Amino acid sequence: MRAEQGFTLLEMLVALAVLSLGALALLNLAGESTRQATAVEDRFFAGVVAENEAVEALTAPVAPALGEEGGEASLGGQTWRWTRAVSRTTDPGVLLIDVRVAPRGGRTAGEVTVFRGVP
Template identity: 55%
Template sequence: MPARTEHLARRPCARGFSLIEMLVALAVFALAVLGLLNLAGESTRTAVAIEERVLAAVVADNVAVEAMTIDTRLLGDDAHGSETAGGRDWRWTRTVAATADASLLRVDITVMPPGEERVAAELALFRGVAE
Protein backbone atom coordinates (compact mmCIF):
# COMPACT_ATOMS: atom_id res chain seq x y z
CA MET A 1 0.00 0.00 0.00
CA PRO A 2 2.72 2.54 0.61
CA ALA A 3 3.62 2.50 -3.11
CA ARG A 4 0.13 3.51 -4.04
CA THR A 5 0.14 6.43 -1.59
CA GLU A 6 3.42 7.71 -3.00
CA HIS A 7 1.92 7.71 -6.51
CA LEU A 8 -1.04 9.82 -5.33
CA ALA A 9 1.18 12.22 -3.43
CA ARG A 10 3.31 12.98 -6.50
CA ARG A 11 0.32 13.67 -8.78
CA PRO A 12 -0.33 17.44 -9.06
CA CYS A 13 -3.71 18.63 -7.88
CA ALA A 14 -5.70 20.04 -10.84
CA ARG A 15 -8.22 22.51 -9.37
CA GLY A 16 -9.68 25.62 -11.01
CA PHE A 17 -9.36 26.86 -14.58
CA SER A 18 -6.28 27.51 -16.64
CA LEU A 19 -5.52 30.96 -17.99
CA ILE A 20 -6.54 29.92 -21.52
CA GLU A 21 -9.90 28.63 -20.26
CA MET A 22 -10.53 31.90 -18.43
CA LEU A 23 -9.67 33.97 -21.54
CA VAL A 24 -12.01 31.89 -23.71
CA ALA A 25 -14.81 32.20 -21.16
CA LEU A 26 -14.26 35.97 -20.95
CA ALA A 27 -14.36 36.28 -24.75
CA VAL A 28 -17.64 34.33 -24.94
CA PHE A 29 -19.12 36.50 -22.19
CA ALA A 30 -17.99 39.68 -23.98
CA LEU A 31 -19.66 38.54 -27.22
CA ALA A 32 -22.89 37.83 -25.38
CA VAL A 33 -22.83 41.29 -23.76
CA LEU A 34 -22.19 42.96 -27.13
CA GLY A 35 -25.15 41.12 -28.61
CA LEU A 36 -27.40 42.22 -25.75
CA LEU A 37 -26.26 45.85 -26.06
CA ASN A 38 -26.99 45.78 -29.79
CA LEU A 39 -30.44 44.36 -29.09
CA ALA A 40 -31.15 47.10 -26.54
CA GLY A 41 -30.08 49.77 -29.05
CA GLU A 42 -32.32 48.34 -31.77
CA SER A 43 -35.21 48.20 -29.33
CA THR A 44 -34.76 51.88 -28.47
CA ARG A 45 -34.56 52.91 -32.14
CA THR A 46 -37.69 50.90 -32.93
CA ALA A 47 -39.60 52.49 -30.04
CA VAL A 48 -38.71 55.98 -31.29
CA ALA A 49 -39.81 55.13 -34.85
CA ILE A 50 -43.11 53.66 -33.63
CA GLU A 51 -43.78 56.71 -31.46
CA GLU A 52 -43.22 58.98 -34.46
CA ARG A 53 -45.55 56.94 -36.66
CA VAL A 54 -48.30 56.85 -34.04
CA LEU A 55 -48.16 60.59 -33.39
CA ALA A 56 -48.12 61.35 -37.13
CA ALA A 57 -51.12 59.03 -37.58
CA VAL A 58 -53.00 60.96 -34.88
CA VAL A 59 -52.36 64.19 -36.80
CA ALA A 60 -53.51 62.54 -40.05
CA ASP A 61 -56.69 61.33 -38.33
CA ASN A 62 -57.38 64.83 -37.01
CA VAL A 63 -57.00 66.34 -40.47
CA ALA A 64 -59.20 63.57 -41.90
CA VAL A 65 -61.96 64.30 -39.39
CA GLU A 66 -61.83 67.94 -40.38
CA ALA A 67 -61.98 66.98 -44.07
CA MET A 68 -65.06 64.86 -43.42
CA THR A 69 -66.91 67.56 -41.47
CA ILE A 70 -66.27 70.79 -43.40
CA ASP A 71 -68.35 71.96 -46.33
CA THR A 72 -67.28 70.30 -49.58
CA ARG A 73 -66.96 73.73 -51.25
CA LEU A 74 -64.17 74.53 -48.78
CA LEU A 75 -62.67 71.11 -49.26
CA GLY A 76 -62.12 71.71 -52.98
CA ASP A 77 -58.93 73.63 -52.36
CA ASP A 78 -55.70 71.89 -51.41
CA ALA A 79 -54.54 72.86 -47.94
CA HIS A 80 -51.53 72.63 -45.71
CA GLY A 81 -50.84 73.49 -42.12
CA SER A 82 -49.20 72.46 -38.90
CA GLU A 83 -50.39 70.83 -35.72
CA THR A 84 -48.85 69.83 -32.42
CA ALA A 85 -49.19 66.28 -31.14
CA GLY A 86 -47.21 64.59 -28.41
CA GLY A 87 -45.28 67.77 -27.73
CA ARG A 88 -43.95 67.82 -31.30
CA ASP A 89 -44.86 69.96 -34.29
CA TRP A 90 -46.04 68.30 -37.50
CA ARG A 91 -46.64 69.63 -41.00
CA TRP A 92 -49.55 68.26 -42.99
CA THR A 93 -50.87 68.62 -46.51
CA ARG A 94 -54.32 67.79 -47.81
CA THR A 95 -54.99 67.32 -51.53
CA VAL A 96 -58.38 66.72 -53.07
CA ALA A 97 -58.96 64.97 -56.38
CA ALA A 98 -62.01 63.96 -58.34
CA THR A 99 -62.70 60.25 -58.85
CA ALA A 100 -64.33 58.32 -61.70
CA ASP A 101 -67.57 58.59 -59.73
CA ALA A 102 -68.70 62.24 -59.86
CA SER A 103 -70.35 61.91 -56.44
CA LEU A 104 -67.06 61.05 -54.68
CA LEU A 105 -63.92 63.02 -53.89
CA ARG A 106 -60.59 61.47 -52.91
CA VAL A 107 -58.78 63.26 -50.10
CA ASP A 108 -55.09 62.46 -49.57
CA ILE A 109 -53.38 63.55 -46.36
CA THR A 110 -49.65 63.40 -45.67
CA VAL A 111 -47.93 64.26 -42.39
CA MET A 112 -44.24 65.14 -42.10
CA PRO A 113 -41.92 66.14 -39.27
CA PRO A 114 -41.05 69.85 -39.46
CA GLY A 115 -38.03 70.66 -41.59
CA GLU A 116 -38.10 67.27 -43.31
CA GLU A 117 -39.63 66.01 -46.53
CA ARG A 118 -39.93 62.47 -45.18
CA VAL A 119 -43.54 61.30 -44.88
CA ALA A 120 -44.27 59.98 -41.39
CA ALA A 121 -47.92 59.09 -42.08
CA GLU A 122 -50.31 59.20 -44.98
CA LEU A 123 -54.01 58.64 -45.25
CA ALA A 124 -56.54 58.51 -48.10
CA LEU A 125 -60.28 58.84 -47.70
CA PHE A 126 -63.30 59.24 -49.92
CA ARG A 127 -66.02 61.72 -49.29
CA GLY A 128 -69.36 62.22 -50.95
CA VAL A 129 -69.98 65.47 -52.77
CA ALA A 130 -72.90 67.50 -51.43
CA GLU A 131 -75.42 68.49 -54.08
Protein backbone atom coordinates (compact mmCIF):
# COMPACT_ATOMS: atom_id res chain seq x y z
CA MET A 1 0.00 0.00 0.00
CA ARG A 2 1.52 3.25 -1.21
CA ALA A 3 0.76 6.61 0.45
CA GLU A 4 0.24 9.35 -2.12
CA GLN A 5 1.35 12.86 -1.23
CA GLY A 6 1.42 16.08 -3.21
CA PHE A 7 0.04 16.91 -6.63
CA THR A 8 0.50 15.19 -9.95
CA LEU A 9 2.10 17.04 -12.84
CA LEU A 10 -1.27 17.39 -14.56
CA GLU A 11 -2.86 18.91 -11.46
CA MET A 12 0.01 21.40 -11.19
CA LEU A 13 -0.40 22.43 -14.84
CA VAL A 14 -4.14 22.96 -14.39
CA ALA A 15 -3.55 25.00 -11.23
CA LEU A 16 -0.95 27.15 -13.01
CA ALA A 17 -3.31 27.72 -15.94
CA VAL A 18 -6.14 28.85 -13.63
CA LEU A 19 -3.77 31.11 -11.67
CA SER A 20 -2.45 32.63 -14.92
CA LEU A 21 -5.97 33.38 -16.17
CA GLY A 22 -6.80 35.07 -12.88
CA ALA A 23 -3.63 37.19 -13.00
CA LEU A 24 -4.34 38.25 -16.59
CA ALA A 25 -7.89 39.24 -15.66
CA LEU A 26 -6.60 41.39 -12.78
CA LEU A 27 -4.03 43.10 -15.01
CA ASN A 28 -6.70 43.85 -17.61
CA LEU A 29 -8.98 45.24 -14.90
CA ALA A 30 -6.23 47.52 -13.60
CA GLY A 31 -5.54 48.83 -17.11
CA GLU A 32 -9.23 49.48 -17.75
CA SER A 33 -9.53 51.28 -14.42
CA THR A 34 -6.66 53.59 -15.39
CA ARG A 35 -8.24 54.33 -18.78
CA GLN A 36 -11.58 55.13 -17.14
CA ALA A 37 -9.93 57.43 -14.59
CA THR A 38 -8.22 59.33 -17.41
CA ALA A 39 -11.51 59.66 -19.31
CA VAL A 40 -13.31 60.97 -16.21
CA GLU A 41 -10.51 63.48 -15.59
CA ASP A 42 -10.72 64.69 -19.21
CA ARG A 43 -14.49 65.13 -18.99
CA PHE A 44 -14.11 67.05 -15.72
CA PHE A 45 -11.50 69.48 -17.07
CA ALA A 46 -13.42 69.93 -20.33
CA GLY A 47 -16.55 70.73 -18.31
CA VAL A 48 -14.67 73.34 -16.28
CA VAL A 49 -13.34 75.00 -19.45
CA ALA A 50 -16.84 74.96 -21.00
CA GLU A 51 -18.39 76.50 -17.89
CA ASN A 52 -15.69 79.19 -17.75
CA GLU A 53 -16.31 80.17 -21.38
CA ALA A 54 -20.08 80.20 -20.82
CA VAL A 55 -19.73 82.40 -17.74
CA GLU A 56 -17.53 84.82 -19.70
CA ALA A 57 -20.24 85.05 -22.37
CA LEU A 58 -22.92 85.61 -19.73
CA THR A 59 -21.06 88.26 -17.73
CA ALA A 60 -19.52 90.27 -20.58
CA PRO A 61 -20.86 93.84 -20.70
CA VAL A 62 -21.93 93.31 -24.31
CA ALA A 63 -23.62 90.14 -25.57
CA PRO A 64 -21.42 88.02 -27.83
CA ALA A 65 -21.93 88.37 -31.59
CA LEU A 66 -24.03 85.83 -33.46
CA GLY A 67 -22.04 83.03 -35.07
CA GLU A 68 -19.24 80.74 -34.04
CA GLU A 69 -16.01 81.65 -32.28
CA GLY A 70 -13.21 79.48 -30.98
CA GLY A 71 -10.06 79.54 -28.94
CA GLU A 72 -7.79 77.60 -26.64
CA ALA A 73 -7.46 77.34 -22.88
CA SER A 74 -4.94 75.57 -20.66
CA LEU A 75 -6.13 73.56 -17.70
CA GLY A 76 -4.87 70.47 -15.93
CA GLY A 77 -1.61 70.45 -17.86
CA GLN A 78 -3.45 70.15 -21.15
CA THR A 79 -4.53 72.49 -23.95
CA TRP A 80 -8.26 72.51 -24.67
CA ARG A 81 -9.91 73.81 -27.85
CA TRP A 82 -13.29 75.45 -27.31
CA THR A 83 -15.95 76.65 -29.70
CA ARG A 84 -18.81 78.96 -28.77
CA ALA A 85 -21.84 79.14 -31.06
CA VAL A 86 -24.27 82.01 -30.48
CA SER A 87 -27.68 81.91 -32.14
CA ARG A 88 -31.10 83.49 -31.83
CA THR A 89 -34.04 81.83 -30.15
CA THR A 90 -37.73 82.27 -30.89
CA ASP A 91 -37.70 85.07 -28.31
CA PRO A 92 -35.89 88.08 -29.82
CA GLY A 93 -34.66 89.12 -26.37
CA VAL A 94 -32.81 85.84 -25.67
CA LEU A 95 -29.65 84.35 -27.19
CA LEU A 96 -28.68 80.67 -27.14
CA ILE A 97 -25.00 80.05 -26.38
CA ASP A 98 -23.52 76.57 -26.94
CA VAL A 99 -19.96 75.91 -25.76
CA ARG A 100 -18.12 72.72 -26.77
CA VAL A 101 -14.66 71.73 -25.54
CA ALA A 102 -12.27 69.05 -26.78
CA PRO A 103 -8.66 68.17 -26.13
CA ARG A 104 -6.40 69.28 -28.96
CA GLY A 105 -6.97 66.84 -31.81
CA GLY A 106 -9.72 64.97 -29.94
CA ARG A 107 -13.48 64.79 -29.94
CA THR A 108 -15.87 66.78 -27.73
CA ALA A 109 -15.36 66.01 -24.05
CA GLY A 110 -17.49 68.75 -22.47
CA GLU A 111 -20.48 70.83 -23.45
CA VAL A 112 -22.56 73.59 -21.86
CA THR A 113 -25.64 75.43 -23.16
CA VAL A 114 -26.77 78.72 -21.62
CA PHE A 115 -29.22 81.48 -22.47
CA ARG A 116 -28.48 85.20 -22.25
CA GLY A 117 -30.88 88.07 -22.36
CA VAL A 118 -30.30 90.87 -24.85
CA PRO A 119 -31.26 94.36 -23.63
